[in-house]
Amino acid sequence: MLARKDKHSQILDEVEVELMASQSLVKRVIFNEEKMSLWFRVGRGLVAALAIAVALSAIYAARLGPPFPAWQYRSLFVGVMLILAFVFYPFRKGRFSIPMDGVPLLLSIITTAYMFLQYPATEFRGGNPNQWDVLFGTIVIILVIEGCRRTNGLPMALVAGFFVAYIFLGPYLPGLLGHRGFRYVKMIDFMFVSTQGVFSELVNIAATILLLFILFGSFLVKSGIGQFFIDLACALMGRLPGGPALVAVVSSALMGTVTGNGAANVTITGSFTIPLMKRVGYRKEFAGAVEAVASQGGQIMPPIMGASAFIMADYTGIPYIKIAAMALIPAILYFFTAAVVIYLEARKSGLHGMQAHEVPRLGEVLKKGWYKLTPLILIVALLVMGYSPMLAGFWAIIACIVLSWVQKSTRIGWLAILESMESGVRSAVAIAMAVAAAGLIVGSVIMTGLGIRFSRLAIELSGGELLPLLFFVMIASIILGMGMPTVSAYVILSMLAAPALVKLGVPMIAAHLYVFYFGIISGITPPVAITAYIAAGIAGGNATKTAWEATRIGLAGFIVPYMFIYNNALLLQGPTAEIIQTSITSLVGITCFAVAMQGWMLRTANIVQRVMMVTVAILMIDAGTISDIIGAVLIIITILWQLLENRKADRVAHERVAG
Numbered sequence: 001m002l003a004r005k006d007k008h009s010q011i012l013d014e015v016e017v018e019l020m021a022s023q024s025l026v027k028r029v030i031f032n033e034e035k036m037s038l039w040f041r042v043g044r045g046l047v048a049a050l051a052i053a054v055a056l057s058a059i060y061a062a063r064l065g066p067p068f069p070a071w072q073y074r075s076l077f078v079g080v081m082l083i084l085a086f087v088f089y090p091f092r093k094g095r096f097s098i099p100m101d102g103v104p105l106l107l108s109i110i111t112t113a114y115m116f117l118q119y120p121a122t123e124f125r126g127g128n129p130n131q132w133d134v135l136f137g138t139i140v141i142i143l144v145i146e147g148c149r150r151t152n153g154l155p156m157a158l159v160a161g162f163f164v165a166y167i168f169l170g171p172y173l174p175g176l177l178g179h180r181g182f183r184y185v186k187m188i189d190f191m192f193v194s195t196q197g198v199f200s201e202l203v204n205i206a207a208t209i210l211l212l213f214i215l216f217g218s219f220l221v222k223s224g225i226g227q228f229f230i231d232l233a234c235a236l237m238g239r240l241p242g243g244p245a246l247v248a249v250v251s252s253a254l255m256g257t258v259t260g261n262g263a264a265n266v267t268i269t270g271s272f273t274i275p276l277m278k279r280v281g282y283r284k285e286f287a288g289a290v291e292a293v294a295s296q297g298g299q300i301m302p303p304i305m306g307a308s309a310f311i312m313a314d315y316t317g318i319p320y321i322k323i324a325a326m327a328l329i330p331a332i333l334y335f336f337t338a339a340v341v342i343y344l345e346a347r348k349s350g351l352h353g354m355q356a357h358e359v360p361r362l363g364e365v366l367k368k369g370w371y372k373l374t375p376l377i378l379i380v381a382l383l384v385m386g387y388s389p390m391l392a393g394f395w396a397i398i399a400c401i402v403l404s405w406v407q408k409s410t411r412i413g414w415l416a417i418l419e420s421m422e423s424g425v426r427s428a429v430a431i432a433m434a435v436a437a438a439g440l441i442v443g444s445v446i447m448t449g450l451g452i453r454f455s456r457l458a459i460e461l462s463g464g465e466l467l468p469l470l471f472f473v474m475i476a477s478i479i480l481g482m483g484m485p486t487v488s489a490y491v492i493l494s495m496l497a498a499p500a501l502v503k504l505g506v507p508m509i510a511a512h513l514y515v516f517y518f519g520i521i522s523g524i525t526p527p528v529a530i531t532a533y534i535a536a537g538i539a540g541g542n543a544t545k546t547a548w549e550a551t552r553i554g555l556a557g558f559i560v561p562y563m564f565i566y567n568n569a570l571l572l573q574g575p576t577a578e579i580i581q582t583s584i585t586s587l588v589g590i591t592c593f594a595v596a597m598q599g600w601m602l603r604t605a606n607i608v609q610r611v612m613m614v615t616v617a618i619l620m621i622d623a624g625t626i627s628d629i630i631g632a633v634l635i636i637i638t639i640l641w642q643l644l645e646n647r648k649a650d651r652v653a654h655e656r657v658a659g
Helices: 002-020 025-031 038-064 070-088 098-118 131-152 154-172 184-193 201-222 225-237 243-259 262-279 284-300 307-316 320-349 362-384 389-406 414-448 450-461 466-483 486-496 498-503 508-524 530-539 543-566 576-598 607-621 625-658
Strands: none
Touching: 038 070, 038 201, 038 389, 038 414, 070 098, 070 131, 070 201, 070 414, 098 131, 131 154, 131 184, 131 414, 154 184, 154 414, 154 486, 184 414, 201 225, 201 307, 201 362, 201 389, 201 414, 225 243, 225 262, 225 362, 243 262, 243 284, 243 320, 262 284, 262 530, 284 320, 284 508, 284 530, 284 543, 307 320, 307 414, 307 486, 307 508, 320 362, 320 508, 320 543, 320 576, 362 389, 414 450, 414 486, 450 466, 450 486, 450 498, 466 486, 466 498, 466 508, 466 543, 486 498, 486 508, 498 508, 508 530, 508 543, 530 543, 543 576, 543 607, 576 607, 576 625, 607 625
């Protein structure tokens, strides 16, 4: 008995080592440096092989199309991702529990086998599922909600569970929220047997396009482009006041073109930029906040935006490359705002840039690494030429592997290829669980007709006025985004809130980008600010203080969505001259808002000057000749006022020295 207990303890210790280690499973299976038992080595080898198989299926689908029919392929993807979720995200962090992890893992394996082997019989029973369909459909829904809880947190799981429960609670709810209710079998038929629930188009996008671009990001980082972006940002911004913080903004913007993920962005660039900021005098919380704000914005930076952008393309029917183009100016405004706030903070605090010997020369950086931009350029070129995102991602991955051989230190060999595939799929597990849970939410909204009723309710609450509705939607977007990934928040709001905006005359793409943008910003707003918390961990600062600091830095960016709602020229709609004029006035407006928030322009700004700057920012939201002129006059008055104050202060200082 004692021997068994010791053996069991040894197994748990091995599992803890496995789950807590950051090195890839592939390398550890091959080299077995930890000298673990044979059975465990085989087990983790199977997990690695399963992850690699998922990656290969996405690459295969990109070139030749999905290997199985739609329902079978989607259900297989969800099933395999459930298996990986219960392996990579145990109930207790770092320890594998037989009842809490082994049981759902076994159920996932059995359910996946049932779904795959029962096709096409299950689909043929659409409208009349049998008892086995009801049983396994129930298990899938429970596993998806639990898998989502483990990978994305409790709030997202609670929201998914609420929407499933809402299907049955309708008859007991008052007013517009009520509906006639549905039988349990009907719910299973819709959520499990059809392709409108768990196995909706969202899962298809995740299994093909999203997974492929996550793999592309994994290959691109492996090829050394992350260091190239950091070096390029240092060369451009390192010597300016607040240089390290500006490096964080620029490098995160560049990295965002690859990852489209705030958490991944802050992990890659933050390990370099945060210590650099701390070294030149920035507080821990400010350093973490800067990196969090910059990294979170990576999801709106083309050409590879966050997962929601690909779903947006499917919902709106607008090609992804056009959505990326429309999002470009708002993304630039977001990062420009962050840079202005940081620069003003540096001037106010008297901080300097990096030392000359620490800053690489721009020419040398470009000479050594310009070719690393080729995969990104290739993606844009292929999308503009009309190729599908899947095919563009496929050839971009091939380009990464080929170009990595230019330098010996970045060569991607067969082992690195396997590691990149495993790493990419591991990163995709959370997104897969999020979209599967989002499928439950979408299915509930469609079944119950909640979307139409919610739009009517929102319009009634706003009195039919656009500005109050925009404010309500902003608050809803931020609240939802706090507790769930951006893709889930976007899916819910695109079904509930975006239609209300469209009914009040907002163009469809502007409405979708509006909820998308604020869902992203929620990643830096307390009380649940995942990106800010990761940055705080790297900086060694207080997580809550870092989140509030990030909110303060990013606050000026809150007016950007209002700008493109009231003036669609920022979304490249309209004549070129109007687009240029609007872009310039928007840059001026958010700069003035940043000045007001920081309380610094050429010197400390008094309350009247800050009010004047806020007024300019508001005037610039809805661009027009008269508002632009008034804004320009207020800016000139403020600058002259501050120059006079500086001259007066210099004169007083001179008199004191003379005296």
